[in-house]
Amino acid sequence: MNLHGLRLFYKVAKAGSVTVAAEQLKISQPAITAQIKKFEKENGIKLFLPQGRGICLSEIGKHLIKEADAIFKIEDRMETLIDNYKQGKNDTLKIAGNYLSTNFLIPIWVAKLKQENKDVDIEINTLNTENAINKLISYEVDVAILGSGAAEYADKINSTKIMNDDLWFVASSNHKYANKTVSLNDIMLEPFIMREDGSYTRRLLESICYINSIKVPKIELEFNGLHEALMASASGYGVTFCSSIAAKEFIEIGKLARIYVDNINLKNEIIICVRKDEEETNLVKEFMSVIKA
Template structure:
Protein backbone atom coordinates (compact mmCIF):
# COMPACT_ATOMS: atom_id res chain seq x y z
CA UNK A 1 0.00 0.00 0.00
CA UNK A 2 1.31 3.44 -0.90
CA UNK A 3 2.16 5.84 1.89
CA UNK A 4 0.10 8.83 0.75
CA UNK A 5 1.38 10.98 3.60
CA UNK A 6 4.99 10.49 2.47
CA UNK A 7 4.01 11.15 -1.14
CA UNK A 8 2.34 14.39 -0.08
CA UNK A 9 5.51 15.43 1.74
CA UNK A 10 7.58 14.66 -1.37
CA UNK A 11 5.13 16.54 -3.62
CA UNK A 12 5.11 19.61 -1.38
CA UNK A 13 8.91 19.73 -1.18
CA UNK A 14 9.17 19.36 -4.96
CA UNK A 15 6.64 22.13 -5.62
CA UNK A 16 8.01 24.48 -2.97
CA UNK A 17 11.60 23.86 -3.98
CA UNK A 18 12.99 23.13 -0.50
CA UNK A 19 12.20 21.30 2.71
CA UNK A 20 12.30 24.63 4.55
CA UNK A 21 9.43 26.10 2.51
CA UNK A 22 7.55 22.80 2.65
CA UNK A 23 7.92 22.73 6.46
CA UNK A 24 6.39 26.21 6.66
CA UNK A 25 3.51 25.24 4.38
CA UNK A 26 2.78 21.98 6.22
CA UNK A 27 3.49 23.29 9.72
CA UNK A 28 6.00 20.49 10.32
CA UNK A 29 9.66 20.43 11.24
CA UNK A 30 12.20 20.21 8.43
CA UNK A 31 14.00 17.14 9.91
CA UNK A 32 10.68 15.28 10.24
CA UNK A 33 9.88 15.84 6.56
CA UNK A 34 13.35 14.77 5.41
CA UNK A 35 13.28 11.65 7.61
CA UNK A 36 9.88 10.50 6.34
CA UNK A 37 10.84 10.99 2.70
CA UNK A 38 14.11 9.03 3.19
CA UNK A 39 12.17 6.26 4.97
CA UNK A 40 9.70 6.09 2.08
CA UNK A 41 12.52 5.94 -0.49
CA UNK A 42 14.19 3.10 1.43
CA UNK A 43 10.95 1.13 1.76
CA UNK A 44 10.22 1.45 -1.96
CA UNK A 45 13.81 1.03 -3.14
CA UNK A 46 13.75 4.30 -5.07
CA UNK A 47 15.43 7.71 -5.04
CA UNK A 48 13.30 10.84 -5.46
CA UNK A 49 15.81 13.58 -4.64
CA UNK A 50 19.52 14.03 -5.15
CA UNK A 51 21.54 16.50 -3.10
CA UNK A 52 23.68 18.92 -5.08
CA UNK A 53 25.62 21.12 -2.67
CA UNK A 54 22.93 22.69 -0.51
CA UNK A 55 20.15 22.15 -3.02
CA UNK A 56 17.76 19.31 -3.76
CA UNK A 57 17.31 18.14 -7.32
CA UNK A 58 14.55 15.84 -8.51
CA UNK A 59 15.63 12.54 -10.00
CA UNK A 60 14.02 11.53 -13.32
CA UNK A 61 11.59 9.34 -11.34
CA UNK A 62 10.76 12.21 -8.99
CA UNK A 63 10.06 14.45 -11.96
CA UNK A 64 7.80 11.83 -13.56
CA UNK A 65 5.74 11.46 -10.38
CA UNK A 66 4.74 15.12 -10.12
CA UNK A 67 1.95 15.10 -12.71
CA UNK A 68 0.16 11.92 -11.53
CA UNK A 69 0.49 13.06 -7.90
CA UNK A 70 -1.08 16.40 -8.78
CA UNK A 71 -4.02 14.54 -10.31
CA UNK A 72 -4.21 12.22 -7.30
CA UNK A 73 -4.41 15.10 -4.83
CA UNK A 74 -6.97 16.88 -7.00
CA UNK A 75 -9.14 13.75 -6.84
CA UNK A 76 -8.62 13.61 -3.09
CA UNK A 77 -9.74 17.25 -2.85
CA UNK A 78 -12.83 16.39 -4.87
CA UNK A 79 -13.70 13.49 -2.56
CA UNK A 80 -13.27 15.67 0.53
CA UNK A 81 -15.30 18.44 -1.09
CA UNK A 82 -18.17 16.09 -1.86
CA UNK A 83 -18.27 14.84 1.71
CA UNK A 84 -18.11 18.39 3.05
CA UNK A 85 -20.93 19.46 0.73
CA UNK A 86 -23.07 16.56 1.91
CA UNK A 87 -22.61 17.69 5.51
CA UNK A 88 -23.12 21.41 4.91
CA UNK A 89 -25.41 21.41 1.87
CA UNK A 90 -27.47 18.20 1.98
CA UNK A 91 -29.76 19.51 -0.78
CA UNK A 92 -26.91 20.49 -3.07
CA UNK A 93 -24.70 23.48 -3.86
CA UNK A 94 -23.60 25.12 -7.11
CA UNK A 95 -20.68 27.59 -7.17
CA UNK A 96 -20.29 29.74 -10.28
CA UNK A 97 -17.47 32.20 -10.90
CA UNK A 98 -17.16 34.55 -13.85
CA UNK A 99 -15.52 37.70 -15.09
CA UNK A 100 -17.35 41.03 -14.77
CA UNK A 101 -19.17 40.68 -18.08
CA UNK A 102 -20.41 37.21 -17.18
CA UNK A 103 -21.61 37.99 -13.63
CA UNK A 104 -23.23 41.30 -14.58
CA UNK A 105 -24.95 40.27 -17.79
CA UNK A 106 -25.08 36.51 -18.38
CA UNK A 107 -25.02 34.45 -15.20
CA UNK A 108 -27.88 36.20 -13.31
CA UNK A 109 -30.45 35.06 -15.89
CA UNK A 110 -29.11 31.51 -15.97
CA UNK A 111 -28.99 31.31 -12.18
CA UNK A 112 -32.58 32.55 -11.88
CA UNK A 113 -33.79 29.93 -14.36
CA UNK A 114 -31.79 27.25 -12.53
CA UNK A 115 -33.37 28.20 -9.19
CA UNK A 116 -36.86 27.95 -10.68
CA UNK A 117 -36.35 24.22 -11.19
CA UNK A 118 -33.96 23.68 -8.23
CA UNK A 119 -35.17 26.02 -5.45
CA UNK A 120 -33.59 23.85 -2.75
CA UNK A 121 -30.03 24.15 -4.12
CA UNK A 122 -27.62 26.74 -2.69
CA UNK A 123 -26.25 28.88 -5.55
CA UNK A 124 -23.14 31.02 -4.98
CA UNK A 125 -21.95 33.49 -7.65
CA UNK A 126 -18.56 35.22 -7.47
CA UNK A 127 -16.83 37.78 -9.69
CA UNK A 128 -13.12 37.47 -10.46
CA UNK A 129 -10.76 38.15 -13.32
CA UNK A 130 -10.63 35.30 -15.82
CA UNK A 131 -7.34 33.84 -14.61
CA UNK A 132 -8.54 33.70 -11.00
CA UNK A 133 -11.88 32.23 -12.11
CA UNK A 134 -10.11 29.39 -13.88
CA UNK A 135 -7.79 28.83 -10.91
CA UNK A 136 -10.81 28.53 -8.62
CA UNK A 137 -12.34 25.95 -10.93
CA UNK A 138 -9.15 23.89 -11.09
CA UNK A 139 -8.70 24.21 -7.32
CA UNK A 140 -12.22 22.88 -6.61
CA UNK A 141 -13.34 26.28 -5.30
CA UNK A 142 -15.93 26.60 -8.08
CA UNK A 143 -18.05 24.24 -10.17
CA UNK A 144 -18.23 26.37 -13.33
CA UNK A 145 -16.29 29.32 -14.71
CA UNK A 146 -17.48 31.73 -17.42
CA UNK A 147 -14.99 34.00 -19.17
CA UNK A 148 -13.80 35.33 -22.53
CA UNK A 149 -10.98 33.83 -24.57
CA UNK A 150 -9.72 37.31 -25.48
CA UNK A 151 -8.82 37.54 -21.80
CA UNK A 152 -7.41 34.04 -21.26
CA UNK A 153 -6.94 31.14 -23.70
CA UNK A 154 -8.55 27.76 -23.23
CA UNK A 155 -6.58 25.68 -20.74
CA UNK A 156 -4.56 22.75 -22.05
CA UNK A 157 -5.94 20.47 -19.36
CA UNK A 158 -7.69 17.19 -20.17
CA UNK A 159 -9.47 17.34 -16.80
CA UNK A 160 -11.47 20.38 -17.93
CA UNK A 161 -14.14 20.72 -20.57
CA UNK A 162 -15.78 23.81 -22.01
CA UNK A 163 -18.82 24.90 -23.96
CA UNK A 164 -18.71 27.82 -26.38
CA UNK A 165 -21.59 30.19 -25.66
CA UNK A 166 -21.08 33.39 -27.66
CA UNK A 167 -18.97 34.81 -30.46
CA UNK A 168 -18.67 38.32 -29.12
CA UNK A 169 -16.96 41.38 -30.59
CA UNK A 170 -15.56 44.57 -29.12
CA UNK A 171 -17.17 47.74 -30.51
CA UNK A 172 -16.36 51.43 -30.46
CA UNK A 173 -19.56 53.24 -29.42
CA UNK A 174 -20.55 56.90 -29.05
CA UNK A 175 -23.65 58.96 -28.35
CA UNK A 176 -26.12 59.10 -31.28
CA UNK A 177 -25.30 62.79 -31.87
CA UNK A 178 -21.54 62.23 -32.07
CA UNK A 179 -19.82 63.21 -35.33
CA UNK A 180 -18.70 59.58 -35.88
CA UNK A 181 -22.03 57.92 -35.05
CA UNK A 182 -22.81 55.26 -37.66
CA UNK A 183 -19.83 56.21 -39.79
CA UNK A 184 -16.70 54.31 -40.82
CA UNK A 185 -13.50 56.02 -39.69
CA UNK A 186 -9.80 55.23 -39.46
CA UNK A 187 -8.46 53.78 -36.23
CA UNK A 188 -6.10 56.74 -35.77
CA UNK A 189 -9.03 59.17 -35.93
CA UNK A 190 -10.97 57.10 -33.43
CA UNK A 191 -8.09 56.98 -30.99
CA UNK A 192 -7.80 60.79 -31.12
CA UNK A 193 -11.19 61.04 -29.38
CA UNK A 194 -11.42 61.29 -25.58
CA UNK A 195 -12.12 57.84 -24.13
CA UNK A 196 -14.20 56.72 -21.18
CA UNK A 197 -13.07 53.34 -19.89
CA UNK A 198 -13.14 51.00 -16.96
CA UNK A 199 -10.17 50.77 -14.60
CA UNK A 200 -6.75 49.43 -15.54
CA UNK A 201 -6.79 45.63 -15.67
CA UNK A 202 -10.25 45.40 -17.22
CA UNK A 203 -10.52 43.12 -20.26
CA UNK A 204 -11.73 45.79 -22.68
CA UNK A 205 -9.10 48.32 -21.64
CA UNK A 206 -6.30 45.76 -21.90
CA UNK A 207 -7.55 44.66 -25.32
CA UNK A 208 -7.71 48.26 -26.57
CA UNK A 209 -4.14 48.90 -25.43
CA UNK A 210 -3.00 45.69 -27.12
CA UNK A 211 -4.67 46.83 -30.34
CA UNK A 212 -2.74 50.10 -30.16
CA UNK A 213 0.53 48.24 -29.70
CA UNK A 214 -0.23 45.87 -32.57
CA UNK A 215 -0.96 48.80 -34.90
CA UNK A 216 1.96 50.83 -33.48
CA UNK A 217 -0.34 53.72 -32.59
CA UNK A 218 -0.36 55.95 -29.53
CA UNK A 219 -2.98 54.87 -26.97
CA UNK A 220 -6.01 57.13 -26.48
CA UNK A 221 -6.47 59.65 -23.71
CA UNK A 222 -8.56 58.13 -20.92
CA UNK A 223 -10.49 61.21 -19.80
CA UNK A 224 -12.93 59.45 -17.48
CA UNK A 225 -12.53 56.14 -15.65
CA UNK A 226 -15.20 54.04 -13.93
CA UNK A 227 -15.13 50.81 -11.95
CA UNK A 228 -18.26 49.49 -13.68
CA UNK A 229 -19.70 49.28 -17.17
CA UNK A 230 -22.91 51.06 -16.31
CA UNK A 231 -21.14 54.28 -15.36
CA UNK A 232 -18.97 54.08 -18.47
CA UNK A 233 -21.90 53.68 -20.86
CA UNK A 234 -24.05 56.34 -19.22
CA UNK A 235 -21.21 58.86 -19.48
CA UNK A 236 -20.89 58.11 -23.21
CA UNK A 237 -24.68 58.38 -23.64
CA UNK A 238 -24.49 61.82 -22.03
CA UNK A 239 -22.53 62.92 -25.09
CA UNK A 240 -18.88 62.95 -24.06
CA UNK A 241 -16.25 60.82 -25.73
CA UNK A 242 -16.29 57.20 -26.79
CA UNK A 243 -15.64 53.77 -25.31
CA UNK A 244 -14.57 50.30 -26.41
CA UNK A 245 -16.95 47.66 -25.14
CA UNK A 246 -18.36 44.17 -25.63
CA UNK A 247 -21.15 43.95 -28.20
CA UNK A 248 -23.07 41.82 -25.70
CA UNK A 249 -23.16 44.82 -23.41
CA UNK A 250 -23.68 47.56 -25.99
CA UNK A 251 -26.04 45.72 -28.37
CA UNK A 252 -29.25 46.61 -26.56
CA UNK A 253 -28.30 50.27 -26.22
CA UNK A 254 -27.50 50.46 -29.94
CA UNK A 255 -30.80 48.76 -30.88
CA UNK A 256 -32.74 51.29 -28.78
CA UNK A 257 -30.85 54.23 -30.24
CA UNK A 258 -29.24 55.21 -26.94
CA UNK A 259 -25.76 54.56 -28.33
CA UNK A 260 -24.36 54.37 -31.86
CA UNK A 261 -21.65 52.10 -33.18
CA UNK A 262 -18.62 53.48 -34.99
CA UNK A 263 -17.26 51.18 -37.70
CA UNK A 264 -13.49 51.39 -37.60
CA UNK A 265 -11.82 50.38 -40.85
CA UNK A 266 -9.88 47.09 -40.79
CA UNK A 267 -10.51 46.52 -37.09
CA UNK A 268 -12.40 43.50 -35.86
CA UNK A 269 -11.62 42.28 -32.37
CA UNK A 270 -13.39 39.04 -31.50
CA UNK A 271 -14.03 37.47 -28.13
CA UNK A 272 -15.45 33.98 -27.54
CA UNK A 273 -17.33 33.48 -24.28
CA UNK A 274 -17.01 29.97 -22.82
CA UNK A 275 -18.38 28.06 -19.86
CA UNK A 276 -15.67 25.84 -18.39
CA UNK A 277 -16.25 22.92 -15.99
CA UNK A 278 -14.29 20.00 -14.60
CA UNK A 279 -14.54 16.74 -16.49
CA UNK A 280 -16.25 14.22 -14.21
CA UNK A 281 -17.60 10.72 -14.64
CA UNK A 282 -20.48 10.65 -14.05
CA UNK A 283 -21.08 14.37 -14.64
CA UNK A 284 -22.32 16.40 -11.67
CA UNK A 285 -26.10 16.67 -12.30
CA UNK A 286 -26.28 20.27 -11.01
CA UNK A 287 -23.41 21.42 -13.25
CA UNK A 288 -24.92 19.56 -16.19
CA UNK A 289 -28.31 21.21 -15.63
CA UNK A 290 -26.80 24.69 -15.28
CA UNK A 291 -24.75 24.19 -18.47
CA UNK A 292 -27.87 23.07 -20.35
CA UNK A 293 -29.69 26.23 -19.24
CA UNK A 294 -26.78 28.45 -20.36
CA UNK A 295 -26.73 26.77 -23.80
CA UNK A 296 -30.50 26.87 -24.17
CA UNK A 297 -30.74 30.56 -23.33
CA UNK A 298 -27.70 31.88 -25.13
CA UNK A 299 -29.59 34.31 -27.37
CA UNK A 300 -28.24 37.85 -27.40
CA UNK A 301 -28.47 39.24 -23.87
CA UNK A 302 -27.62 42.83 -24.80
CA UNK A 303 -30.46 44.65 -23.05
CA UNK A 304 -28.39 46.99 -20.92
CA UNK A 305 -27.02 46.94 -17.41
Protein backbone atom coordinates in the same frame (compact mmCIF):
# COMPACT_ATOMS: atom_id res chain seq x y z
CA MET B 1 -23.12 -3.05 17.71
CA ASN B 2 -24.20 -5.22 14.79
CA LEU B 3 -26.36 -2.78 12.81
CA HIS B 4 -27.39 -5.50 10.38
CA GLY B 5 -28.96 -7.51 13.20
CA LEU B 6 -30.57 -4.36 14.61
CA ARG B 7 -32.00 -3.52 11.19
CA LEU B 8 -33.54 -6.99 10.82
CA PHE B 9 -35.07 -6.76 14.30
CA TYR B 10 -36.44 -3.31 13.40
CA LYS B 11 -37.95 -4.54 10.14
CA VAL B 12 -39.60 -7.54 11.84
CA ALA B 13 -40.96 -5.41 14.68
CA LYS B 14 -42.36 -2.84 12.22
CA ALA B 15 -43.85 -5.50 9.95
CA GLY B 16 -45.30 -7.43 12.90
CA SER B 17 -44.20 -10.71 11.36
CA VAL B 18 -41.01 -12.49 10.32
CA THR B 19 -42.83 -13.74 7.22
CA VAL B 20 -43.83 -10.25 6.08
CA ALA B 21 -40.36 -8.85 6.82
CA ALA B 22 -38.76 -11.67 4.83
CA GLU B 23 -40.97 -10.86 1.85
CA GLN B 24 -40.15 -7.15 2.08
CA LEU B 25 -36.41 -7.73 2.39
CA LYS B 26 -36.32 -10.71 0.00
CA ILE B 27 -34.43 -12.72 2.61
CA SER B 28 -35.39 -16.17 3.89
CA GLN B 29 -37.18 -16.42 7.24
CA PRO B 30 -34.52 -18.72 8.77
CA ALA B 31 -31.78 -16.23 7.81
CA ILE B 32 -33.63 -13.38 9.53
CA THR B 33 -34.31 -15.47 12.63
CA ALA B 34 -30.67 -16.57 12.83
CA GLN B 35 -29.36 -13.00 12.58
CA ILE B 36 -31.75 -11.71 15.25
CA LYS B 37 -30.77 -14.56 17.61
CA LYS B 38 -27.12 -13.72 16.96
CA PHE B 39 -27.81 -10.06 17.80
CA GLU B 40 -29.57 -11.08 21.03
CA LYS B 41 -26.67 -13.36 22.03
CA GLU B 42 -24.02 -10.69 21.27
CA ASN B 43 -25.83 -8.16 23.47
CA GLY B 44 -27.15 -10.54 26.16
CA ILE B 45 -30.79 -9.55 25.69
CA LYS B 46 -34.11 -11.05 24.61
CA LEU B 47 -36.04 -8.97 22.05
CA PHE B 48 -39.20 -11.08 21.64
CA LEU B 49 -41.37 -12.87 24.17
CA PRO B 50 -42.98 -16.24 23.44
CA GLN B 51 -46.46 -15.83 21.94
CA GLY B 52 -48.75 -18.04 19.92
CA ARG B 53 -49.08 -16.23 16.60
CA GLY B 54 -47.47 -12.95 15.74
CA ILE B 55 -44.73 -11.29 17.77
CA CYS B 56 -44.52 -9.69 21.19
CA LEU B 57 -41.70 -7.30 22.09
CA SER B 58 -39.87 -7.66 25.37
CA GLU B 59 -39.38 -4.60 27.58
CA ILE B 60 -35.90 -3.95 26.14
CA GLY B 61 -37.28 -4.65 22.68
CA LYS B 62 -39.89 -1.88 23.13
CA HIS B 63 -37.20 0.61 24.18
CA LEU B 64 -34.82 -0.48 21.46
CA ILE B 65 -37.38 -0.12 18.68
CA LYS B 66 -37.81 3.59 19.55
CA GLU B 67 -34.06 4.23 19.33
CA ALA B 68 -33.76 2.12 16.19
CA ASP B 69 -36.57 4.13 14.63
CA ALA B 70 -34.55 7.33 15.14
CA ILE B 71 -31.38 5.73 13.73
CA PHE B 72 -32.98 4.42 10.57
CA LYS B 73 -34.91 7.62 9.92
CA ILE B 74 -31.55 9.43 9.95
CA GLU B 75 -30.19 6.75 7.61
CA ASP B 76 -33.11 7.35 5.25
CA ARG B 77 -32.44 11.10 5.28
CA MET B 78 -28.77 10.50 4.56
CA GLU B 79 -29.60 8.23 1.63
CA THR B 80 -32.00 10.86 0.28
CA LEU B 81 -29.31 13.53 0.70
CA ILE B 82 -26.83 11.43 -1.28
CA ASP B 83 -29.37 10.66 -4.00
CA ASN B 84 -30.32 14.33 -4.31
CA TYR B 85 -26.65 15.30 -4.53
CA LYS B 86 -26.09 12.79 -7.33
CA GLN B 87 -29.11 14.18 -9.16
CA GLY B 88 -28.08 17.80 -8.63
CA LYS B 89 -30.88 18.57 -6.15
CA ASN B 90 -30.74 20.33 -2.77
CA ASP B 91 -27.23 21.55 -3.49
CA THR B 92 -25.44 24.86 -3.92
CA LEU B 93 -24.04 25.89 -7.28
CA LYS B 94 -21.23 28.42 -6.93
CA ILE B 95 -20.57 30.44 -10.08
CA ALA B 96 -17.82 32.95 -10.86
CA GLY B 97 -18.10 35.30 -13.79
CA ASN B 98 -16.63 38.47 -15.21
CA TYR B 99 -18.65 41.68 -15.17
CA LEU B 100 -20.24 40.99 -18.55
CA SER B 101 -21.43 37.48 -17.75
CA THR B 102 -22.75 38.18 -14.24
CA ASN B 103 -24.70 41.23 -15.36
CA PHE B 104 -26.02 40.19 -18.77
CA LEU B 105 -25.88 36.40 -19.17
CA ILE B 106 -25.76 34.43 -15.92
CA PRO B 107 -28.99 35.94 -14.45
CA ILE B 108 -30.96 34.54 -17.41
CA TRP B 109 -29.40 31.09 -17.09
CA VAL B 110 -29.75 30.74 -13.31
CA ALA B 111 -33.40 31.85 -13.49
CA LYS B 112 -34.02 29.01 -15.94
CA LEU B 113 -32.12 26.58 -13.70
CA LYS B 114 -34.25 27.59 -10.69
CA GLN B 115 -37.41 27.00 -12.71
CA GLU B 116 -36.27 23.44 -13.36
CA ASN B 117 -34.82 22.81 -9.89
CA LYS B 118 -36.33 25.09 -7.25
CA ASP B 119 -34.40 23.45 -4.39
CA VAL B 120 -30.94 24.37 -5.64
CA ASP B 121 -29.13 27.30 -4.03
CA ILE B 122 -27.02 29.53 -6.26
CA GLU B 123 -24.12 31.84 -5.40
CA ILE B 124 -22.73 34.24 -8.03
CA ASN B 125 -19.38 36.02 -7.71
CA THR B 126 -18.31 38.89 -9.99
CA LEU B 127 -14.54 38.70 -10.48
CA ASN B 128 -11.89 39.47 -13.03
CA THR B 129 -10.62 36.54 -15.07
CA GLU B 130 -7.55 35.79 -12.97
CA ASN B 131 -9.43 35.78 -9.67
CA ALA B 132 -12.27 33.72 -11.15
CA ILE B 133 -9.82 31.07 -12.37
CA ASN B 134 -8.04 31.01 -9.01
CA LYS B 135 -11.33 30.46 -7.16
CA LEU B 136 -12.26 27.73 -9.62
CA ILE B 137 -9.06 25.72 -9.26
CA SER B 138 -9.07 26.16 -5.46
CA TYR B 139 -12.60 24.65 -5.30
CA GLU B 140 -14.20 27.87 -4.03
CA VAL B 141 -16.56 27.91 -7.04
CA ASP B 142 -17.87 25.12 -9.24
CA VAL B 143 -17.89 26.80 -12.63
CA ALA B 144 -16.80 30.09 -14.25
CA ILE B 145 -18.26 32.02 -17.18
CA LEU B 146 -15.56 34.15 -18.76
CA GLY B 147 -14.25 35.65 -21.98
CA SER B 148 -11.40 34.88 -24.33
CA GLY B 149 -8.88 35.98 -21.73
CA ALA B 150 -9.41 32.68 -19.91
CA ALA B 151 -7.67 30.86 -22.77
CA GLU B 152 -4.27 31.61 -21.25
CA TYR B 153 -5.19 29.34 -18.33
CA ALA B 154 -5.72 26.27 -20.55
CA ASP B 155 -3.24 24.27 -18.45
CA LYS B 156 -5.55 24.60 -15.42
CA ILE B 157 -9.06 24.46 -16.87
CA ASN B 158 -11.26 22.81 -19.44
CA SER B 159 -13.39 25.26 -21.38
CA THR B 160 -16.33 25.09 -23.77
CA LYS B 161 -17.31 27.92 -26.08
CA ILE B 162 -20.83 29.21 -25.50
CA MET B 163 -21.07 32.05 -28.01
CA ASN B 164 -19.27 34.83 -29.81
CA ASP B 165 -19.63 38.39 -28.60
CA ASP B 166 -18.82 41.22 -31.03
CA LEU B 167 -16.64 44.02 -29.70
CA TRP B 168 -17.75 47.50 -30.68
CA PHE B 169 -16.64 51.10 -30.47
CA VAL B 170 -19.56 53.11 -29.06
CA ALA B 171 -20.23 56.66 -28.00
CA SER B 172 -23.12 58.98 -27.25
CA SER B 173 -25.71 59.15 -30.03
CA ASN B 174 -24.74 62.84 -30.30
CA HIS B 175 -21.06 62.09 -30.85
CA LYS B 176 -19.58 63.41 -34.09
CA TYR B 177 -18.74 59.85 -35.21
CA ALA B 178 -22.06 58.29 -34.18
CA ASN B 179 -23.20 55.71 -36.79
CA LYS B 180 -20.30 56.68 -39.06
CA THR B 181 -17.28 54.83 -40.40
CA VAL B 182 -13.90 56.26 -39.41
CA SER B 183 -10.27 55.24 -39.60
CA LEU B 184 -8.47 53.57 -36.71
CA ASN B 185 -6.18 56.61 -36.51
CA ASP B 186 -9.13 58.97 -36.09
CA ILE B 187 -10.93 56.96 -33.42
CA MET B 188 -7.75 56.62 -31.36
CA LEU B 189 -7.46 60.40 -31.14
CA GLU B 190 -10.72 60.55 -29.17
CA PRO B 191 -10.82 60.45 -25.35
CA PHE B 192 -11.70 56.95 -24.15
CA ILE B 193 -13.73 55.62 -21.24
CA MET B 194 -12.63 52.11 -20.31
CA ARG B 195 -12.64 49.36 -17.71
CA GLU B 196 -9.77 49.14 -15.26
CA ASP B 197 -6.23 48.42 -16.37
CA GLY B 198 -5.85 44.67 -17.01
CA SER B 199 -9.38 44.07 -18.29
CA TYR B 200 -9.55 41.95 -21.43
CA THR B 201 -11.08 44.63 -23.69
CA ARG B 202 -8.54 47.19 -22.55
CA ARG B 203 -5.64 44.82 -23.23
CA LEU B 204 -7.14 44.07 -26.64
CA LEU B 205 -7.45 47.77 -27.44
CA GLU B 206 -3.79 48.22 -26.57
CA SER B 207 -2.89 45.26 -28.80
CA ILE B 208 -4.78 46.79 -31.74
CA CYS B 209 -2.73 49.94 -31.35
CA TYR B 210 0.52 48.03 -31.08
CA ILE B 211 -0.16 45.88 -34.16
CA ASN B 212 -1.08 48.95 -36.21
CA SER B 213 1.75 51.10 -34.82
CA ILE B 214 -0.70 53.64 -33.43
CA LYS B 215 -0.39 55.46 -30.13
CA VAL B 216 -2.67 54.09 -27.42
CA PRO B 217 -5.63 56.47 -26.84
CA LYS B 218 -5.79 58.53 -23.69
CA ILE B 219 -8.03 56.91 -21.08
CA GLU B 220 -9.81 59.90 -19.62
CA LEU B 221 -12.16 57.95 -17.36
CA GLU B 222 -11.69 54.53 -15.85
CA PHE B 223 -14.31 52.35 -14.13
CA ASN B 224 -14.28 48.94 -12.48
CA GLY B 225 -17.69 48.20 -14.02
CA LEU B 226 -18.72 48.04 -17.66
CA HIS B 227 -22.16 49.48 -16.98
CA GLU B 228 -20.62 52.54 -15.37
CA ALA B 229 -18.33 53.06 -18.37
CA LEU B 230 -21.30 52.86 -20.75
CA MET B 231 -23.33 55.29 -18.64
CA ALA B 232 -20.48 57.80 -18.69
CA SER B 233 -20.10 57.46 -22.45
CA ALA B 234 -23.86 57.84 -22.96
CA SER B 235 -23.71 61.14 -21.09
CA GLY B 236 -21.84 62.62 -24.01
CA TYR B 237 -18.14 62.28 -23.23
CA GLY B 238 -15.70 59.79 -24.67
CA VAL B 239 -15.63 56.58 -26.68
CA THR B 240 -15.95 53.11 -25.17
CA PHE B 241 -14.62 49.86 -26.63
CA CYS B 242 -16.77 47.10 -25.23
CA SER B 243 -19.01 44.08 -25.56
CA SER B 244 -21.91 44.35 -28.00
CA ILE B 245 -24.04 42.35 -25.53
CA ALA B 246 -23.66 45.11 -22.98
CA ALA B 247 -23.98 47.99 -25.45
CA LYS B 248 -27.04 46.81 -27.40
CA GLU B 249 -29.58 47.86 -24.79
CA PHE B 250 -28.15 51.40 -24.71
CA ILE B 251 -28.14 51.54 -28.51
CA GLU B 252 -31.72 50.30 -28.79
CA ILE B 253 -32.99 53.12 -26.55
CA GLY B 254 -30.89 55.72 -28.37
CA LYS B 255 -28.42 56.54 -25.60
CA LEU B 256 -25.43 55.14 -27.46
CA ALA B 257 -24.50 54.67 -31.11
CA ARG B 258 -22.01 52.41 -32.74
CA ILE B 259 -18.90 53.79 -34.45
CA TYR B 260 -17.68 51.66 -37.35
CA VAL B 261 -13.89 51.50 -37.67
CA ASP B 262 -12.22 50.51 -40.92
CA ASN B 263 -10.92 46.94 -41.00
CA ILE B 264 -11.71 46.30 -37.33
CA ASN B 265 -14.08 43.41 -36.70
CA LEU B 266 -13.23 41.77 -33.42
CA LYS B 267 -15.01 39.12 -31.38
CA ASN B 268 -14.77 37.88 -27.83
CA GLU B 269 -15.61 34.27 -27.07
CA ILE B 270 -17.84 33.59 -24.06
CA ILE B 271 -16.74 30.32 -22.51
CA ILE B 272 -17.74 28.11 -19.60
CA CYS B 273 -14.82 26.86 -17.52
CA VAL B 274 -14.48 23.90 -15.18
CA ARG B 275 -11.49 22.34 -13.45
CA LYS B 276 -9.18 20.44 -15.75
CA ASP B 277 -9.74 16.70 -16.20
CA GLU B 278 -12.37 16.51 -13.45
CA GLU B 279 -15.81 14.94 -13.73
CA GLU B 280 -18.47 17.63 -13.34
CA THR B 281 -21.18 17.18 -10.73
CA ASN B 282 -24.71 16.59 -11.98
CA LEU B 283 -25.64 20.12 -10.92
CA VAL B 284 -22.85 21.62 -13.02
CA LYS B 285 -23.91 19.42 -15.93
CA GLU B 286 -27.50 20.61 -15.52
CA PHE B 287 -26.35 24.24 -15.54
CA MET B 288 -24.26 23.63 -18.66
CA SER B 289 -27.27 22.05 -20.34
CA VAL B 290 -29.36 25.13 -19.57
CA ILE B 291 -26.68 27.35 -21.13
CA LYS B 292 -26.32 25.21 -24.24
CA ALA B 293 -30.08 25.12 -24.69
